[in-house]
Amino acid sequence: MAGELVADGVGCARRGRTILEDVVLHARSGELVGVTGPSGSGKSTLLMLLAGLERPDRGRITLDGNPVGPGPALGFVLQSYGLLSLLTASENVEIALQAQRLPPAEVRGRSAEALGQLGLAEHAARLVDELSGGQQQRVAIARAIVTNPRLLLVDEPTAELDRENRTVVMTTIRNARRRGAIVVIATHDAAITAECTSIVQLPPQRQDQLDLQQAAG
Numbered sequence: 001m002a003g004e005l006v007a008d009g010v011g012c013a014r015r016g017r018t019i020l021e022d023v024v025l026h027a028r029s030g031e032l033v034g035v036t037g038p039s040g041s042g043k044s045t046l047l048m049l050l051a052g053l054e055r056p057d058r059g060r061i062t063l064d065g066n067p068v069g070p071g072p073a074l075g076f077v078l079q080s081y082g083l084l085s086l087l088t089a090s091e092n093v094e095i096a097l098q099a100q101r102l103p104p105a106e107v108r109g110r111s112a113e114a115l116g117q118l119g120l121a122e123h124a125a126r127l128v129d130e131l132s133g134g135q136q137q138r139v140a141i142a143r144a145i146v147t148n149p150r151l152l153l154v155d156e157p158t159a160e161l162d163r164e165n166r167t168v169v170m171t172t173i174r175n176a177r178r179r180g181a182i183v184v185i186a187t188h189d190a191a192i193t194a195e196c197t198s199i200v201q202l203p204p205q206r207q208d209q210l211d212l213q214q215a216a217g
């Protein structure tokens with residue numbers, strides 16, 4: 001799986017406030033990039049930009065020379081999971097495959113396989129609403145990997161991962177890297193940053209920007 005993710009001089013402002021300034025990121029197939037920084041430093045914003053779901057105000061982001069966007073090449077685990085709570089775990093995973101016009105049996109099979117890898121086989125038919133936070137995160141990961149994406153973005157929840165979930169998350173990331181995916185993870189977890197091939201450290205939100213935010217109410 002050939003692949004190169006490049007972010008060059010990326011800047012982003014929202015409502016007149018600077019959120020990201022001159023962010024640079026280079027990653028090749030199989031690499032793991034950690035995005036670290038305090039709360040509010042722009043980790044989630046950077047992942048949205050890398051996913052092509054929001055546009056930078058400055059700079060360029062490309063995967064193999066092309067803009068990134070939604071599709072099977074992109075897997076994204078949102079910080080808030082972004083699951084449909086009134087659907088089952090497997091229905092949430094199947095959604096990621098449905099745009100690809102695969103035979104229904106293959107969709108079900110691949111969804112079951114992904115949920116199994118995340119240790120959720122016996123929860124596949126349960127509504128997301130009835131699952132714990134950690135289980136929901138694993139459903140979100142299953143949905144993100146089920147298409148074998150070239151680029152896997154993981155926005156870790158702010159809450160600390162428990163040991164079981166951390167092991168599952170790390171195994172999943174290692175497997176994705178082994179088959180050549182580029183993985184970018186926003187994390188505070190030292191065990192995960194220790195495995196990263198590079199780190200993008202975002203500075204804390206600037207005080208003048210915070211003042212502006214407070215003045216605006």
Ligand SMILES: Nc1ncnc2c1ncn2[C@@H]1O[C@H](COP(=O)(O)OP(=O)(O)OP(=O)(O)O)[C@@H](O)[C@H]1O
Pocket residue numbers: 014015019037038039040041042043044045046079158205
């Ligand atoms: N759509 C938006 N409009 C205005 N401000 C925004 C928007 N999205 C994010 N922000 C602001 O941008 C800053 C960065 O937010 P972001 O969620 O990217 O930080 P983060 O590093 O992911 O934080 P956390 O560790 O708490 O998840 C924050 O000050 C936030 O309030």
Ligand SMILES: [Mg+2]
Pocket residue numbers: 043044045079155
């Ligand atoms: Mg965040």
